[in-house]
Amino acid sequence: MCGIIMLGTNGATWFNTAVLVTCMRNFPSDRGVVVGLLKGFIGLSGAIFTQVYTAIYAPHTGPFLLFCATFPPMVALVSMLYIRPIDPPRNKDEADDHKFTMLYITGLVLAFYLMCIILLQDFFVVRKAASQFFMFIMLLILLVPGAISLHPADGRQKIHPDTDSLFVKTPKMLKNSIRNPITVDVGHRIAELRNDGAVNNGGLPGSPSKSKLRLGSDYTLTQAVRTEDFWLLFFAMGCGTGSGLTAINNLAQMAESLNSKSIGAFVALVSVWNFLGRLGSGYISEFFMKRSGTPRPVFLLIVQALMGSAHLLFASSVPSLLYGASILVGLAHGAHWTLMVATSSELFGLKNFGALYNTLSISSTIGSYVLSVKLAGYLYDQQAAAANVRRCKGPQCFRLTFLIMALVCLIGCVALVRLVSRTRLVYRDIQRLKAASR
Template sequence: MALQWLSMVGAIWLQSINGTNSNFPAYSSELKRMLSITQPQLNNLAAASDAGKLLGWLSGTAAAHLPLWIVLLIGATLGLIGYGIQYLFLINQISSLSYWHVFLLTVLAGNSICWINTVCYIVSIKNFSLDRQIATGLSTSYIGFSAKIYADIVDAVAPNSPSERAKLFLLLNSVVPLGVCILAAPLARDVHVGKSRKLAGGYICMFAITVITGIYAVITSLGQKILRFLHPSTNVIGVVVFLILPLAVPLSEKIRETLQQKCLIRVHDEGASATSMENGANVEDGENLSKFCEESVEEIGVKLMLRRVEFWLYFFAYLFGATVGLVYLNNLGQIAESRGCSGTLALVSLSSAFSFFGRLIPSFHDYFFAKSKYMISRPAAMACMIMPMCGAMFLLVNKQDIWLYISTAIIGICTGAITTISVSTTTQLFGTKNFGVNHNILVSNIPIGSFLFGDVAALLYNRAKLSGEDNCIGQKCYQTTFIIWGLLCFLGAFLGFILHYRTKKVVIT
């Protein structure tokens, strides 16, 4: 079991650096200035990172035929090229890049995220097959920690110049994932463990570490002005400590296994009896699996999946839910600038921290309420998480900065939760055999929504700005956009509930 937890630690490290696309608001204004582009063109760059998901199925196909460490290195290399060349452009080492060059590089960088995500999902599903929702939620929650990690490093290293900070973000985006992929590749692998439920102590410990990490992220994000006495490098040290802490779980498990092995050697007869008791316990575990794990799930291929009404309900519920939230977060830099809010980086860090908790909520719920009357289906859970986003979008119509922070936190937590819920929804509706391809086809709605919803927002932004001005300033810039996004979220929740009623005999509640 120590190897199981070690594989989760590897997935945690990979996810913690894999949110490079969430850093786009931190350097978007600099790209806009360097390329001399319009707001719609800038929005298309934001969507280009998501457009890489259109080819995400390639990572799923590769993972089915190649060792996971090779899949990781391919993803990291794509990111190194995509972000690295943009970095060289910002520091004037490359002067011949056009807008379309940057667009294609951003697509490439966005696709790199799919490769790393696919490995993390496969590790969680295979190594924790009886608790895949819990394991996936624990590991993927750390992608919400990603923007926080990059922001803290930039705060500690870069001067106050926005230009220098933008350059450093792109540099980190290009080299950090490669370094961590090399470090985590030996850990993030299929360890071929048996199906046992004797992981309760590890889950409790991992939950505690993850919750404390999330609290740290929220406090340091909200308290940047309050905690001025702390040097920025202190936050970086804190981040490193909290990323090392999960190693305590496999380490303690290894110590327990070693001590148990010694006891079995000393008392051979009692060891044989204990082995028999353990086998009996495993049988009992198998008989008492939670309902959502004991149900046999039909394995469905891509062609059959695309012919099912349930897939399209799922696709559009996600499109009008999590994807709308991601579009909002991609435009956070421009939204803050239009409202005259100077805390763009704080907002990015805040959304990241609350996304961290959002991704953890489904795992927490499944672990503690799996057999209770409070357990609801995945589609219903998705719909319930979309509904608060409706209110958050309408709150943004208010021009006070406090509502910008509150709404960003709500959208971050709900978007993160839906992202985690979708992983187990895909496996329960369509099985695990073709998960790598099936799920990447589902999330292809993200680039579609990014272009569609983002372009509408950009057009409304341009219409609201005064003649002759480069940027739109004022509440009017995004007011109509927020109303449209809120209505789309309402539609997404409605479709989620329809999917729940159509699949409640399939998706265990």
């Protein structure tokens, strides 16, 4: 069983990495928006497959597991025939923005629809025929993105090295007519834009731009782990996503300790707002970064503060406040993943992004293990032992855990303040460079 779980979780990581790297290289000017969409639909995928199981396979799990084992690989094999590198447009087309907007609307409609279905199935007995109808409507909504991609304005111009785009083709690529755009060293281009050779990391005015890697350049994993910025982002992610996963994993047990009968509602709220956090954080951070050069870590700081606020609401143990806490923890946890992906790609480049992204993701595993197993599990067992019961009852079961996690988020906010101060000039110059390429 351990081996099966290892294969399943690593398989999910392979899918995740392949999709993120491909889409961000194809749409480099809209990284936040693209990551928000991808991460958002990943967050909804569990609810989507649950509806398929309920409508077709329930209560038989064997055929459903066979479906899960065969359908995703088939999708991947078919996708290999169609997915290709795309040249960035020479001038940004408003039609592309409208398409992203339509995708966002589709995602919001799907999330709201699934939330209603989940709550309906949680509170009432729903016949199989009704579940099949619900699944049919869900599949129709999922087909909408395919219609958007067939819009006649879906054309992209070829790009040449003498343009102002962030992306160029190497001589070898031009020679072989390969349509795979790669990132130019953005650190060097920013230095040229500022005309002083000192963008970040202590460069001196007038110094050669090749003397030192700057944030925005294509880092290798070895080069990235030697920077303070990498570890600030790593630590902040561990604090935010680690404490968020601890709250989500213990949500049902915490509600049970408070004699709450709204466990299903809490789980549904976390799931839907997790999606909205992934979706919204990408769109909002992209908007402000393009408009005013606001560093994306600023939004990581905001959602980390929201996560800490959610922990304080959970620590209050007031039943009516648990709904708001569930919303905040779902929103903040989802937003962390979108913002981390976009931020790391902008600071360390796309060339080695797969290795960088998955190394940064380890922070969530470490944070979750420390806070969930070593903190929440230990304190829960201590309270149960003190009361000489098997299952802990009362607000004291998790109160200290959530207070400590709120403090952890505060420390994470301090790290993000430092990261914002170190990346402020970089994001300002990236914004100017993008404006010049339009």
